[in-house]
Amino acid sequence: MNDYFGERVAARYDESYAELFEPEVVGPMVELLVRLADGGRALELGIGTGRVALPLARRGVPVHGIDLSPAMVTRLRAKPDSAAIGVTIGDFATTRVNGPFSVAYLVFNTIMNLTTQAEQVACFANVATHLEPGGCFIIEVGVPDLRSLPPGQTMVPLHDGPTSWAFDRYDVATQQMSSNYLEIVDGRGEYRSIPFRYVWPAELDLMAQLAGLRLRDRWSGWAGEPFTSESRKHVSLWEKPMIGPSRDD
Template sequence: MTGLNDPAFFDRYAHEYDVRDNPDPTAAVEFLAALVPDGGRVLELAIGTGRVAVPLARRGVAVEGIEGSPAMLERLRAKPGGADLPVVLGDMADVAVDGPYDLAYLVFNTLFNLPDQDRQVDLFQGVGRVLAPGGLFVVEAFVQDLRDFDRDQRVATRRITEDSVQMEFLQHDPVAQAVTYQRVSIDAGGTTLRPLRLRYCWPAELDLMARLGGLRLRHRWNGWDRAPFTADSRQHVSVYERV
């Protein structure tokens, strides 16, 4: 399972990424577009197949990106307008680009793909380095509910038909704040495994990482619709400002 920590790990999912049940990016695109000043420069960390970046660029926003998966980047390049976006192939935690940027963003829990706290801090510090003074960093992430686990494990059936089953196996490491997933699909064609490991962070931990990167929390919402973040929230969209 060591490949789970490789930035190119998501090559294995590139062929299906845009056809699976990923969230509609419209609300995220509208939220982000409203934060970009006229002529502003924008960076997406883990740009992937351009699910957010391509429609944002269609609005006239100058979007650039970093992506660790060559296969994801190939999918982006094949989309109309995707080949026009400047993208650096590499580990997003290194933030190996030259600023300054007016906005950087990291969506769909992707911060948690980094293997440990050190690399997550590296990312915040790198973003702080390339943001212009007053520039913004937007992070979308879930809030882990520990009630999901029984003795730090969970098994769930996601879908059953007369000739197939999809199940999910999770193992929680409370010390590392990590969850290792194995999504298993069994049908007439055989068995397919879709592993994933996430190192989650609590919102307060993210705020401290931001401070280490020269950023401060400006807003935290429950989602892209700017609903209030509360004790019952299971996700958040946090906006940090370069000080």
């Protein structure tokens, strides 16, 4: 997985996604993760600037993160309370850290930053090795928005502004897509494109099964809203089976 979150993106990341840092967005995520951790440790794949990890650690959950971008992690390290969070620089599909963990999580479509099916399968296998028996892996990711594609077209506009434009481009034959951004800054045009591989819920379930995990829950949001055919995203939870008696026995 290449690093598309270098210094230029990291310097503006929190500002660009400010709405995702709001308490009403982060709060339900942290509440669920605290319950799933159940006194154990949490592993965040793609920890970034600490949007989820910092409030989770402040709730008393020991957090370790993996991230490919030193620039993003530098922003995390500049924030209060970040010293309590361990971070390993690396590709979260293959990087190993000291475990075990009660919960691992991947939020905000980050599973799609792995741009091949093999990498996504490897990610599930990697997580399974880090989880303790009874531990959970939770992913937040959008449902592929193919219904928005006009007939015969490959692009879905995201937003238009006076000085910025964005669109997603899909290749339905390969499940490859990209998010593309054009912005006028100081009279000059800046363009960047981030590649992804979109993935269906049922495909993720099969990846989990290959890793020895089983689906426990699927919602359309972090507050447990029902997942339906109209849901635009899902929060899915897979569990590593217990070996022998559970902690509650």
